[in-house]
Amino acid sequence: MTNAAAGLPSETVARMFTRADGSYAFARWGRPIVPVVFGVDDATLSVVKGAIEAVVALAGHKMAETDPEIGANVMIFFLRDWDELLSVPDLGRMIDGLDALVARLKARGANQYRTFRFDAEGAIKACFGFCRLDAALAALPADTVALSMAVQTMLGWSDGAFADVAPLAEAKGRAVLRPEIAALLQAAYAPTMPAVARDPSHALRLAARIALATARTEEDE
Structure with missing residues (x-):
């Protein structure tokens, strides 16, 4: 229909x-969003957090200073090479099969990846987003990349959503x-x-x- x-x-x-x-x-998210961003300078950090705040406000959802269970529940990593993920402290504890995931992302030539964690009812409780700044992404303005990532963080979209x-x-x-x-x-x-x-x-x-x-x-x- x-x-x-x-x-x-x-x-x-x-x-x-x-x-x-x-x-x-x-x-959708079942709790307020608490983002943290790694791998960018202060100016880009402000752009990324600003985009998340704007999209959260538009949706009518909420943000908070901390998540009582896990501190920050949106973790966004910017990197130049997927292998950098293997050296992030404790990331392997949060992302199951990190070595295999990095190998798949490298084989596909991917420049973005995100994965979600869900609460007992099935609502989103955490999101890990990774952005490899290849030539295509590096050519885009920071606010474009940030807004796109913010939108894709808000819901559990399918792989072919867009x-x-x-x-x-x-x-x-x-x-x-x-x-x-x-x-x-x-x-x-x-x-x-x-x-x-x-x-x-x-x-x-x-x-x-x-x-x-x-x-x-x-x-x-």
Whole structure:
């Protein structure tokens, strides 16, 4: 089913949370976000944290100074080579099979990777994000990379989540969040929506909210 109203088709929304095995798995954060960023200078650190704060505020979620269970629950690493991860103290304790993961990322020529941890109910409780600054990423403005990473940290997206719709667009020479993706984040974090969903009908509810929000925005304009 495709929504007639402006927004995102429900099929597109469903693909954003459909895994390779065909199962639907949606999850949002179940606790305030506490980020920490490694491998950047102070100026870039400010840009990355600012992007996270902006996206969290847009979604209607919260940030905090510390997570009572694990301190910082969003850890973002910037590096030049994947092998650098092997020398990060205690990272192997947090990321299962770190050696094998590094080998896979190198073999694929990947420049980004993220993995999530979930609480007993299935909501996100931690995210580890890695960004290898290859030539392609290094050529992008820091705010573009930071905004993209912030968006991808907010939900447990599928691997092909943005195959149909890119999360960012350009406005007046700067990267901005696409209105339909902004509406999706707001819909996903609406208080009446579940933090975890396994039924594909959840995508229909998200798409309906996105269509309504988009229609209201167009009316205001």
